Amino acid sequence: MTHFSYKRDETSSINLQQLYRLFDTEKRNIINVLQYLKLLSQSYRCPVCNQDMKLVERTQLKDRYEWQCTKNNDRDILEHHVVRSLREGTWFSQSELTLEQVTLLTYFWVKELPLKFVLEETRISSGTVGDYFIYCREFCDIILTQKENKIGGEKHIIEIEESPFPKREYHGDKRIYKKWVYGGVDRETGECFLHPVENKSAAAL
Secondary structure (H helix, E strand, O other): OOOOOOOHHHHHHOOHHHHHHHHOOOHHHHHHHHHHOOOOOOOOEOOOOOOEOEEEEOOOOOOOEEEEEEEOOOOOOOOEEEEEEOOOOOOOOOOOOOHHHHHHHHHHHHHOOOHHHHHHHHOOOHHHHHHHHHHHHHHHHHHHHOOOOOOOOOOOOEEEEEEEEEEEEEEOEEEEEEEEEEEEEEOOOOOEEEEEEOOOOOOOO
8 A cells, every 4th residue: 555645735626646546545544634624524522421532443344443432440431432433424424335435426526527437437336326416416405505695796797507406305216306406606706506496487486
């Protein structure tokens, strides 16, 4: 295994070659970089004793590490053994894929790379990739539609676009439908908004 580390001025322009170099290192180093990028939590407080939990290696786990807090012989602290997943409360928590696969798919989604290229690079099934990309869009949809801030101002140019967003529903079998989302970006400030509509009728708009 080789060693890989980031300089601060590199984090905003990570490229595919850097990702593959990172994935060729030990798991602990991958975790360190993801923590540095704030994709994984850097620390947790034990809910029992309120002390810092330790990141402990567990080779039988897919991620090889988990958060633990164990107290056995401390008279002032209740005896306990608390375990917390490395992924809990993070971007990775909803996926069964490896840390490397999630990171790579997220990168491909952000870069809007063609599906054919993604499938060839990852060797992950088209259904799994499709579901993950839908999850990414849904997540961004939720975050942006919850923001009620107004954008624009005098002499500001607002670019308005419309897009069909896939949406997942579960009623026994999985099915996918689309809803329309209108978005705007302020050219001056980069601020943006999303607003979902049930249809494109004049009344809804």
